[in-house]
Amino acid sequence: MDFKELAGLIEINSHTANKAGVDETGQVIACWMQALGYKTDRHVRETIGDHLLFSSPKCPGRKLLLLGHLDTVFPKGEFEHFREDEQWIYGPGVCDMKGGIYVALSALRAIHKEQGVVHNIDMLLVSDEETGSDDSKFLTTTLAEQYDACLVFEAAGKNNEVVTARKGVGTVYLELTGKAAHAGNQYLQGRNANLAAAHLLIALTALTDLDKGTTVNVGKITGGIGANTISPNAQLAVEFRFTCVPERDRVLSSIDRLASSPAVDGVTITVSGGVQRDVMESSQPQQALLEEIEAILGYPLPTEHRGGVSDANTITAAGVPALDGFGPFGDGDHTHSERACKTSFSQRIDQVTRILHHFCGRSE
């Protein structure tokens, strides 16, 4: 297949912080979608790119959402330009996830060409996935109730896997306040926030439960003034990941418990932050969706669980059965060696076309 159009998309820098570039990327896609009969709803944002919802005409039957993101992790000048060799295409977003959007678009075009119309299949492209969807997650959650199922277009697994589960992730900041004192003259008057932080670090790390897939990482620790002062303050930045809701709740309540009982008398701890993206768990409706898709394709789809998060977490937490990984296979995402396998495009486009064909305007 020909990658000219996708190359054009890749050549537009759409780092999350580059609003103009993200909007330009969205505009190119909007033109393509409008040619297929789609209406564009622009959710305008001031400091980040606009989120775009493309809506098709509706008829009775189930409604499907295709979900993706316009942004990439690469600031201007850091990793730019499209190139290709026999087997691979290279560039920012070739697999994460302009390549995935291109798979979805190509499938919609195939249906439009055959039927003259696409209905009941909408596409939402958000602008801030790579920074945690802190803004778009509210939009995604609000729109969720309109849909019966969702396909997400992050990159496929090595063997064409789709993703059925992703860990949830939370980020918490702990601010410890003690009392400064001269380390020689007034040692006993001080309240050492650094010492309390050290105890806290160990206790937080101990919340990790690898058997359950729960990890707690104190990724950053700061505190104190200098060697001769009892430290009056310290800060911990903590990330935790979890595979189920009870584990999420265990970690959250444990953090609160630890924060309310510092190991050093006179030190106080405040907590901010929380769950950034909820867990994407396998569910019965998701399993039914997978089986339905396998029946359409006539063969089983390999599946996998991933540690990393995507907007599939958000839409799943909002109650919509979702499968992720419908983009092409690629690797090196978030690095300068990001690449996508050429042959996986035609394979995924064919699969997605058949799936969408089945959903397009069909009643139960």
Ligand SMILES: [Zn+2]
């Ligand atoms: Zn992505």
